[in-house]
Amino acid sequence: MVHVRQLDPTASPLDYFGYELRRKREEAGLTLKQLGSVLFCSGSLIGQIETTLKVPTREFAERVDAALVTDGMFSRLVGLVLRSQLPTWFQPYAEMESRATYISTYQCQVVYGLLQTEEYARAVLATGQPANLDAQVAARMERQRILKRERLPLTLVVLDEAVLHRPIGGSEVMRGQLRHLLSLRDERWIGLQVLPFGVGEHVSLAGAFNLLRFDDDPDIVYTEDLISGHMTADTETIREGALRYAGLQGAALSVEDSAELIKGVLEERYGQHTETGQRPLA
Template sequence: MSQVNVLDPSASPLDYYGYELRRYREAAGLTQKQLGAIISYTGSLVGQIETARKLPTAEFSERVDAALGTGGMLSRLLGLVLRSQLPPWFQQVAELEARATEISTFQTHMVHGLLQTEAYARAVLGAMDRSDLDDRTAVRLARQRILDKEEPSVFWGILGEGALYQQIGGPETMRGQLARMLSFEQNPRVNIQVLPYDAGAHAGLQGSFTLYRFASDPAIVYTEGYGTGHPTANPGDFRDCSLRYDHLQAAALSIKDSAELIRRTMEERYGEQRGVA
C-alpha cells in the first residue's frame, strides 16, 4: 500500500490539509496533473502537498479553493498548517499573537517578525541555517496575517536605532524593509517608534521583550533566548516589563519623528532617492 493511501489526517494539520485536498480533488474527478493544469501548478507539487511532503502557500490554497469549490476551506486551514510548522517552543507565542488585542514589543537590534519583509526574513532565518529556507520564511510571514484581520490587534513596536543600520541582507533588502515600516505611517493600529542612540542608558538594556494583552485572559510578557522562549503570566513580571515599556516609549522618538528618521536612513544610507521610481 502506498503512502498516499495511508496518510493519517489526524497526524498533523499538514496531513489533514493534504487529506482534504485529495478528497476534494477526487470528488471532482481530477487527477493530480489535471488539477495542476487548472491552477497553473505542476501535478507533482499537488502530489507532494497531498502527501504532506510540501507546505502549501496562500496562493495555492486560494486557487484550489476556487477550482474545486471548497468554500474557502483550504485557505482557512492554511494558518493552522503554517503555525504548526513553527519551532515547538514558538508555537505558543504565535497563538498569543493571534489572540492578543494589543501587542507591545521592544526589539534591541532587529525588526520584529510581524513587520519583516520576505527578503529580510530570509536573511535573518538563513544566517546560520539555510535548510528548508523557503518553507521557514513562508511560515514566518504567515504570522503577519493577524495584521490583516477584520479587527486586527493594536501593535506598538519600539526598536533600537541600531536596527536601522545593521545591514541584514544588504542595502536593497534594507531599503525594502525600511519602506515596509514606513508603509504603516497612516495605520493607527501599527505604531513604530525608534529608540535613538542618544537616549543613553534606558529601561530596555536587559534585552528585548513583548507584552501581550487580551480581551479577557491575563496579560503575558514574553522574552526569548537562543532556541527558547519564555512566556509568563506572572503579574509581578508583567508589571515590571509594562513599566519598562512606558519608560522606553517616553525615551523613544515620537511616531512622526521615528518615521522621518527611518525615511532619512533609507535615503541616505541605502541609496533611496525621493521622486525616483
C-alpha cells in the same frame, strides 16, 4: 503499479491538508496534471503537497478552494498548517499573539516579525539554517494576517536605531524593509518609534521583550533566549515590563520624528532618495 503513499490525517495539520486535497481531487475525477493545469502549477507540486513533501501557501489553498469548489475549507485549514511549521517552542506564543488585543514590543536586533517584509524575514530565518526555510517564511507571513483583520490589535513598536543600520539581507532587502516601515506611519492601530543611539543607556539593555494584553485573559510578557521562548503572566513581571516599556516609549523619538530618522537612514545608508513629503511605496 504506482505506489500511492497513505496518509494519516490525524498525524498533523499538514497531513490532514494533504489527505483532504487528494480526496477532493479524486472526488472531482482529476489527475494531478489536470488539477495542476487549473491551478497554473505542476502536477508534481500538487503530488508533493498531497504527500506532505511541500507545505502549501495561502495562495495555493485559495486557488484549490476555487477550483474544487470547497467553500473555503483549504483557506481555513492552511492557517493551521502554516502555524504548525513554526518552531515547536514558538507555537504557544504565536497562538497568544493571534488573540491579543494589544501588543507592545521592544526590538534591539531585528525588525519585529509582524512588520518584516518577506525578503527580510527570509534573511533573518536563514541564519538558523533551517531545513524548511520556505515553510518558516510562509509561516511568518501568515502571522502578519492579524494586522489585516477587521479588528486588528493595537500594535506599538519601539525599535533600537541599530536595527535600521544592520544590513540584514543586503542593501536591496533593507531598502524594501525600511520603505515598508515608512508606509506604516499612517496606520491608525500601529505605532512605530525609534530609540536613537543618542539615548545611551536605557531601561532595557537586557534585551528585547513583548507585552501582550487580551480582552479576557491575563497579560503576558514574552522573552527569548538563544534557543527558546518564555511566557509569563506573573503580576510583578507584568508590572516591571509595563514600567520598562513606558520608559522606552518616553526615551524614543515620536512617531513623526522616527519616520524622519528612518527616511534619513534609507537615503544615506542604503541609497534610496525620497522627496520631502513624499510617501514611499511599501
